[in-house]
Amino acid sequence: MMFSWILISLLVGFLKAQESHTVVYAQIGGTATLPRQAWGSKDNVYVNWYRGSDNNPTISRNPQSGNTKGKDATTRVSLLSDFSLQISPVQDFDFEVWRCEQHEFNSKSSKTYRLYRVTIPKVPALMVGESLSLECKLEPSSAQPTVTWIPPGNSDCQQMPPIIRKTISVTDVSRCHSGVWTCKVEYDKNMRKMREAVATTIVSVIELSLSPPIYTSLFSKVNIPCSLSSNIPWSVLNETGLQGGSWSFSPLSNQNEQQPLLRLTVGPVVRWDVTPGTNSSVMGRELKDQDLSIRELPVSEKIRGKYNCNLKFNSKTLSSEVKVEVLQVSSSLGPRLYEGQMVNLTCTLGHPLDPDLTVKWTCRSCSTLPSSPFVSIPEVKMEHGGQWKCELLKNGKTLTYAVLSLKIEKAPVDIWLCVAISSGVVLFILLLVIAIIGIRRHKQMMMYRRRKTRFCCCKTPQPKGFYKT
Known part of the structure; x- marks a missing residue:
């Protein structure tokens, strides 16, 4: 006892x-x-x-x-x-x-x-649109803690408010839910302040980042962006069911036509391989990180259009579209001109400009130029030679620019000789036409006068023949 x-x-x-x-x-x-x-x-x-x-x-x-x-x-x-x-x-x-x-x-x-x-149980990588569930587990103690979840603060995303619960659920996740989630535990309030502890977990949402239109100009190279919105290793993507991927292109001239460019090879080495039979300057490369971009594509009028980046998983396919615009400056008579000629300059994307886009012309000898894609020079002079620069602007910010070099030359003597001979031939033909018209009119007048003389045959016997009346 x-x-x-x-x-x-x-x-x-x-x-x-x-x-x-x-x-x-x-x-x-x-x-x-x-x-x-x-x-x-x-x-x-x-x-x-x-x-x-x-x-x-x-x-x-x-x-x-x-x-x-x-x-x-x-x-x-x-x-x-x-x-x-x-x-x-x-x-x-x-x-x-x-x-x-x-x-x-x-x-x-x-x-x-x-x-x-x-303890926060680990959450596997999620596909965009799936549901997220998080739990903040506390080992039992004599304290009475309060749990608050603090969502990640991603740029370009509306800040989500804290959630006072141990377990939370989020439907239809996006890149805004990707990042570090913090579980704040408040307990043991004393006279001064509440004591607290924090625990964190990383949530990875598999989604392709969006890209604004790309504006570029000729005689350069461009990267066409495509990347994952979260820093997710390829091993995790493979565990999630990655099957492959592709790049395709729809030209500006025919938006309904899709041309395959690259295909993704998945394995120990992940790389873009050029699709057999493609008529493009794209190059394959090995992928070391989440950057899926097309690298150093030579710029020409042919690359205008929409590019589509795809990643195919077991459950769904993720896609990201990038529009590529190429600015070009051209002359109606070419870059080599002679004094006195009339020429039209055009700054174009290959289609009419959107309302929020404007152009700005600059040249060495120009004081004021219209903010129009078209510039007309009635009579070219020597001072018009040199670089003509056309800038494409949006809300006052330069997106890209294109340059055209004009070479102005004095008209050679043989050209003026040809002009004189041509003028003489035209004058001779004109005089010949006038002479022919005069001769024809003279003949018509003579015929008209002959028709005025009358002849008749009398009833009384007269000597044979015709007499004037």
Whole structure:
């Protein structure tokens, strides 16, 4: 009977001791801070931190030497400026009782702490449009914690509000849900503030990034972008069911026609291979990261159109479309002109400009030029020679520009001779036509006069023949 009471007393004492522990929450791999209770004089107090039942201090502070020492003093465990214990990174065997002993002269103080786990089950990579479920699991303790989920703050995304719940669900995920989700645990409110711990997890959403239209000009090379919106390794994509991918092209002249360009080879080595029979300057390459772009495509009028990047998975196919616009400046008579000729210059994308696009012309000898894609020069002069630059602007910002070099020459003598001969021939033909017309009119007048003379035959006998009346 006495033995039973002893056991009960020990158990009650143990439970009370457990309840007297200061609760500290932390995540494996994170940072935990065990706050030292202020006691004694900061300059003279000795501080020793012990792990579990270990009688040798894990780390200690000696006020006489001003140094800290211990078996973990130079690794994961350290003392803060107020001699609180910091553990980073937290490992699985750290979740136990810790003891802080302080003494100054003949006085002594002791306080125990208990490290509890915060666990977030790992979430596999998600396809865009799928559902996300997150749970912040807390090891039971005497504290009454409050859990708040803080979504990632991605650029170009509307900031999502915090969610006060241990378990949350998000339907129809997008790239805005991709990133670091933070579980904030608030507990053990004292007179000054609420103590807190944070745990994080990374959510990866498989989605292709969107790209605005690309504006470029001739005699250059262009990269056509396509990439994953999250930094996801190829091994994870393969586990998600990646089967392959492709690039295709629809020319500006025929939007319904799709020309295959590249196909994705999946395996230990991931690469773009040129599709057999393609009539393009695209090049295959090995992929080292999430950049799926077409690299260094030579620019010409033929590359105008829409490019489609695809990744095919078991469950769905992801697509991203990129529009490529090529700005070109041309002359109606070519780049070589003679003085006195009339020429028209055109700055075009191959189709009428959108309402939000404008052009700006500049040249060496021009003072003012119209903000129109077309410039007419009635009579070319020598000062019109040189570079004519056409800038394409949107909201005052230059998207791209194209340059045309005009070479103006004086008209050679043989040209003026040809002009004189041609003018003489035209004049001779004109005089000949006038002479023919005059002759014909003269003949017509003579015929008309002859028709006015009358002749008749009389009834009375007359000598044979015809007489005037």
